[in-house]
Amino acid sequence: MPQKSYRQALNEALRHEMRRDPRVILIGEDIAGGAGCEGEEDAYGGVLGVTKGLVGEFGRARVIDTPISESAIMGAAAGAAISGLRPVADLMFVDFLGVCFDQIFNQAAKFRYMFGGKAVTPMVMRAMIGGGFRAGGQHSQTLHPMLTMVPGLKVVMPSNPYDAKGLLIQAIRDDDPVMFLEHKAMYDMVGEVPDEAYAIPFGEARITRTGKDVTVVAFSLMVERSNQAADLLKKEGILVEVVDPRTTSPLDLDSILESVEMTGRLVVVDESPPRCSLAADISAQVAEHGFDDLTAPIVTVTCPHTPSPFSPALEDLYMPSVERIADAIRKVAKK
Amino acid sequence: MPQKSYRQALNEALRHEMRRDPRVILIGEDIAGGAGCEGEEDAYGGVLGVTKGLVGEFGRARVIDTPISESAIMGAAAGAAISGLRPVADLMFVDFLGVCFDQIFNQAAKFRYMFGGKAVTPMVMRAMIGGGFRAGGQHSQTLHPMLTMVPGLKVVMPSNPYDAKGLLIQAIRDDDPVMFLEHKAMYDMVGEVPDEAYAIPFGEARITRTGKDVTVVAFSLMVERSNQAADLLKKEGILVEVVDPRTTSPLDLDSILESVEMTGRLVVVDESPPRCSLAADISAQVAEHGFDDLTAPIVTVTCPHTPSPFSPALEDLYMPSVERIADAIRKVAKK
Amino acid sequence: MQLNREELLKAYRLMRTIRAFEERVFAEFERGNIPGFVHLYNGQEASAVGACMNLTDEDKIGSTHRGHGHCIAKGVDVRDMMHEIYGRRDGVCGGKGGSMHIADLDKGMIGANAIVGGAPPLAVGAALAAKTLGKDSVALSFTGDGGSNQGTVFEAMNLAVVLKLPVIFLFENNGFGEGTGHDYAVGSRDIAARAAAFGMPATRVDGLDFFAVYEAVGEAVARARAGEGPSAVETIAKRFGGHFVGDPMLYRTSQERERTMRDEDPLKIFRKKVTEAGLLSVGQLDALDREVASLIEEAATSAGAAPFPTAADLETDVYVAYA
């Protein structure tokens, strides 16, 4: 199977769906770039190049650059979605949620319920998440817990190129508003990605490592780190099962509970500050529905309750590392 | 001791602190009312009357009505706070968070850390939370989990008039940004409130019912409902301990763990959809740090994963009721 | 843009329907038959009807917390609306939305909105859909004088100009935002001129005069359909009542309110114009009044008797599909 980057996988997904359905449009800041400039068209293709080349094939009528006005972008996408389009809006950094969150959680996500089930709002909001870029407090957050919390919204966190393509295609075909979160540190990650279009259903976890001693649940970039921790501990004789639910909402709780039924031990890894985090969410659901299977405390591995630090020396300590994940697994394995 | 309403207690707290410290100002929409109108001054005093009468004593220079521009309001409060004032900004309904969240979670809450500990941002943001008013999907939320999640922010959820006054005074004297959440359904709740000023420290739970069988943790309006459930179950021979942490950030985890150490059983009540909720947060912390004391699954009582419905017939089912709380307690008590 | 008799009758019927609807909602709310809180539109009828008479079901409108009049003008069924406001299962939103969230997508009514400034970006999106799909339909957003200061509204106007979208920003200046005056909250004291500075034609018209609103919006709609981009229209017409039912209205003087209700009633003004011009007869208008009265009576009576939603309805309609 052809090897492709996470970036390229996403680009392919967008291209497939735009060819397949004329109602699919892209809207955001510099998703093409060069508008109103003397230089080239498609000068940006998105700040990290995911949408590169699409304006060439589909034109500015479907690859729409906007002013820096996120509320208008998200609102326009929502309004277009209930009016017959299937917009893919680019929020760029998820950290910008704060200037447009109303259009997402009070508008798009609530239409269907508030309107008595009559509204269909097929929109995708793409955003870059995560740390490791030394981008500072306002460009390094994940914020997926704030989004997972929102009824009416679906939240996707792909952990590899194959899933990135299949989940983005599903997101675009999905009839509900979907927040699609791409980890900055993964765009250059390469993996097997078929050339054809395929959709991966939401709410279906993937087991990336099998083991009977400890269950680890992780999303996005944390899956790879958890896999590394699992491989490391295998040498120590601790067999770790890594579960990647792929979507946080809907969440494949059954797969998590099944694994915990076997292992009796759970570690949840979450690149986020700890309070009301996704780690807490999953821990709580298992503490309620899988309690009798548990033989050890549920341990969460998260960032500390602080903003993201800029200095590399601090950011490396801030994000959950393979070492911290491994230590947490050892801790529960001992019990 | 004099009996006063939650509303009056809050009004007293504001008055005390404005008299005490000229740097304390109020800013928000219609906190006085009547600006640019032919009628009376102080025509509103806040939409539910909490700030009534303050413009009369302190004048419009310190009780500042604004246009409908929440980002400017919260940003102005934050900018004023790092420039020598101690603003109390009124967000009105917490549901409006979406149009101004950036100024709260990316600006005010992060200043101190991003600026290396040099910034002091003494501001209070007051907001009305909660259901029961048949106010519909965009005026009935609590959103405290989204706020509790934010490093750099403190979050207060008073459950009675006495606490409301003491915690608001503390919030105003506090040197960090504080989100102060007032439940709409409690403004007319009456209780003993001293006339003089007093501050209740953050992070200190209050035990509202003592019992050895089951621990219930609840905040704001849910405390009263939990108390009622406890009284109900006493008749059935189930002794319930109700813990009201009063602030969600900082959280008095020790008091919760102490109680669970005795009861071995925990129910967390939270007026919020379940995902990444405060209920999940507390459950997860106990599942990690109090696991060995637990003799039953931790049960959470929350709203369903849906927006707030308008119809009274649905909203009554939506919010955690005394009955649902009692059922949850019975469930764990049996185990 | 001459209106024929049928259109004039339709305009009057719609305005009267709004007036009667709001008066009934007021009465039923006072009787405790309506939950939550309601924001009434009486006094502003010419604005909604003058605007929407230029629109078809294909055209979209986005509304506000004070949306009853907009919904009726856009053709939403008053019976379904009344049932919704009563919180009943067969309301237009199944009782899940309520007064501030009435929507009827088939009628091009994409939602009342309880977030001030919520609708304009959505209307821009509806206009984008029309343009992208090659339709000649337009979108119109209603925003109050107070709401005109919300950042989302400014962003929406700029984006609409940049993308040259068929959208009309209709600002309803009724003098107040809650208990705060327009002259205080709008620093420039001129909403239309502020909109014009965003790069679109903008006019201020008498919101008491149906014909003035109809023509101003008509020109904006024509420009939009012709692919000439967005426009803004500001209508001036005070609300008769308070911000919500129950508002003591201390910020208004009783004299001013009486004057407003006496001299600034868009229905009276319409009747005077069309009868004096011999376009419609008093008899025709009175007949419509009676017709509307019984329509509203029927709506309120059936609403009061309709069943509430049940536990089975609580968790439905959140997602189209949720694994």
Added chain:
Amino acid sequence: MQLNREELLKAYRLMRTIRAFEERVFAEFERGNIPGFVHLYNGQEASAVGACMNLTDEDKIGSTHRGHGHCIAKGVDVRDMMHEIYGRRDGVCGGKGGSMHIADLDKGMIGANAIVGGAPPLAVGAALAAKTLGKDSVALSFTGDGGSNQGTVFEAMNLAVVLKLPVIFLFENNGFGEGTGHDYAVGSRDIAARAAAFGMPATRVDGLDFFAVYEAVGEAVARARAGEGPSAVETIAKRFGGHFVGDPMLYRTSQERERTMRDEDPLKIFRKKVTEAGLLSVGQLDALDREVASLIEEAATSAGAAPFPTAADLETDVYVAYA
């Protein structure tokens, strides 16, 4: 507002310091000595310095992601800044902020900001504090042409007018927002006129001419100190480089960039003016250039050698106190 020799020397020194600082940051970034990403200000020096020469340490400025020049113009120590950009423990923000979050409250620099449109509401608050505390100090916010379309900026302008606050909204129109042109993103194509429509004096000036900026902002500051409320100033000056270091700049032509760097260099223009007018000599200016060069050399060298923060620093400075 005649400037004496010392002031002229100060102005030139500041502009040269910004230029040299940015050129060094560029070089060190290319060498991999600076983490994250950096947005450089060279080409726009006259805007920051022309504005800030009107301000004291008591006055506050709010800045952007492209804030180095604003910080230097406001008097932040370049050594502390360089250490911060290197992520070192003794940086002005302890290494926790970085290039996009440099702040120095003692100097009235209330923060660079990585959120476009983040600063104007904060500046309004700083102005509110000055007014409330009875000081005659002012606040000034820097916003780019792209940022001028953010809703928060419009809200801030309106609120400042309503409260008549001593704040100056300085819009730096450098032609681009990332890879999008001002002429595309600003629908009205006139940021100053759009600001004026909010109800405040607004002017557009040549951002290459220190003296033009100094005077326009000077008048705005004088109005603010006199209690006459807010103003807006738009300065026109292209950035020499890309949006960030590493930007291939495909949206610009090399001819345009060369022309810009050759003919639109505010330092060259300043040197020409002051020498031709006989206000300063080439010798004085060259001496300053050398002085600044060694200052920057020293800053970069010490930054490269300074220690990083440690685990003990990770969780400090979040709260003043947290039970």
